[in-house]
Amino acid sequence: MRKGTIALGLLMAFSATGVSFAQQNSAMTNSGTAMTVGRESKAEFDRMNQKGAAMVAAIQPTSAKLSSADQALMMEVAKGGMMQLEVSKIAVQKASNEEVRQLAQAEVEEQTGLSAKLKEIADAKGVTLPSAPDAETQTKLTQMQGMSGAEFDRTYVSESGVKGHEKLDMVMSKVRSNASDSNLKNIEKAAHPLVKAHLKVSREIMNKMSGNGMSGSR
Structure with a gap:
């Protein structure tokens, strides 16, 4: 032929x-x-990200006022998400390894959707959320901007992928246990599984880096 x-x-x-x-x-x-991201196939990784995004987008805000405790929980979720979002935006541009870049891109998409939904809920309830990164986040961004190559990849996966998601996991667990507002409860139900999934994938990528080194090629 x-x-x-x-x-x-x-x-x-x-x-x-x-x-x-x-x-x-x-x-x-x-x-x-x-291609894999951690131990997940790229297709499965994309599927679970799309499922999580759809669940967050489907939440319908109510005008019910938040208690001071619920408002504090919402602020914690918003603050943690903003740090993850801003650091991941840098990682999408600077990551030298494709798995790390895919993780960062998924995080940007997740946190952009979550941030938009939190603002929608906050607006409906008359709550003002932070509109800019706090001092801790700014310090982290400056630190990350000064790195490159494998050092950047390891730091991003360790600090944002693992530690950042561990913090978000704890915050979401607090929301599940303590929140009384239905919108906050629905945020936890929709977003918490993806937080756990990204934490798992981040740990798997970190193990690859520690075990056999990851190629820097895209």
């Missing part, structure tokens, strides 16, 4: 399944094997 015929046949096969060459390539590593 001539090469042109083979190429045409492959093109038709991809077209029939609705999968583009770009989509095929985006799910593959440089070695030609299916």
Whole structure:
């Protein structure tokens, strides 16, 4: 069979399944094997991120006023999410390893959606959330901007991927146990599973880095 015929046949096969060459390539590593993020396949990682985003987006804000305790919990969620978002924005641009970049991109998408929903809920209840990173976050951003390569990747996964998600996990657990407002309870139900999933994936990526080193290639 001539090469042109083979190429045409492959093109038709991809077209029939609705999968583009770009989509095929985006799910593959440089070695030609299916990409993973931690121990998850890229496809499964994307699926769980999309599910979490849809659950957050589906929450309908109410005008019920928050107690002072619930308002404090909302502030904790907002503050932790903002730090994760801002650090991850840097990581999307600076990460030298593709798994780390994929984790950062997923985090940006998660926290952007969560931040938007928190603001929507806060506006409905007459609560003002922080609009800019606090001093602790600014210090962290400056530190991360001064790093590059493997040092940056390790620091991002350790500080944001693992420690950041451990903090968010604790905050979400407090919301589950102590919140009385239905919107806050629904935020926990929608977002907490993805926080746990990102923590698990972050630990797996960290283990890869510690065990056999990760290639810096994209």
